Amino acid sequence: MRKYAGFGLMILVSTLVMLGLMYLNVYRAADVHFSQTRLFMALIMGAAMAVVMLAFMRTMYDNRRANVGILVGSVAVFGLALWLVRSQDTVGDVAWMKAMIPHHSIAILTSERAEITDPRVRKLADEIIASQRREIAEMEALIRDIRRNGSQGTAVLAPHPAGDRPG
Known part of the structure; x- marks a missing residue:
């Protein structure tokens, strides 16, 4: 069972x-x-990764019961x-913004450092x-402000339709 503990530690790390x-691709550490x-x-x-590694190393990990447990657990965690x-059910106001800041930072990095030659594309990037x-x-x-003063709303607000593209 020691090798399975190593497997679990390897997956966790x-x-x-x-x-x-x-x-790593944010514009600045802040x-x-x-x-x-x-x-x-x-x-x-x-x-x-746990499923793929277990499949490739099945001769090294030969405890069928443990392997089934890992597979079932991995499928459950994945699901x-x-x-x-996909639901974002646990993401509220602050958590949403904390997720969006690195996302926006990546857009800055790629827009600033891309080798853009078309002036129209450069204008868009800027x-x-x-x-x-x-x-x-x-x-x-x-x-x-929210951390200092609390949220101004209590009910979940529906998004405005933004002309989403189909598909």
Whole structure:
């Protein structure tokens, strides 16, 4: 059973490493905030990795009962994390903004550093940089205000339809 403890530790450490790696492409370190969505995605990747690794190393891990337990547990973690990432049921105002800040920061990094040659695309990229910086500053201010003064709303507000594209 010791090798199974090692397997579990390897999956746990790898999942935490993947969570950290998801922040490497932010524009600046100050834009790194804990994100439930990124945690859910790391859990999805860790669960999938456990299944793949177990399948490739089945001769090394030969306890059928333990293997079935790992597979069932991995499928359960995968399913729960997928539901959480798709539903966003645990993500409230502050958690949403803390997830969006790194996302916006990535848009700044890619828009600023891409090798853009078309002036129309450069104009769009510059507009994205300006809007993302403005929105990051607004979200940081809102986070501070909500933490200090509380939320101004109590009911979940439905999103405005934004002309979503089909598919």
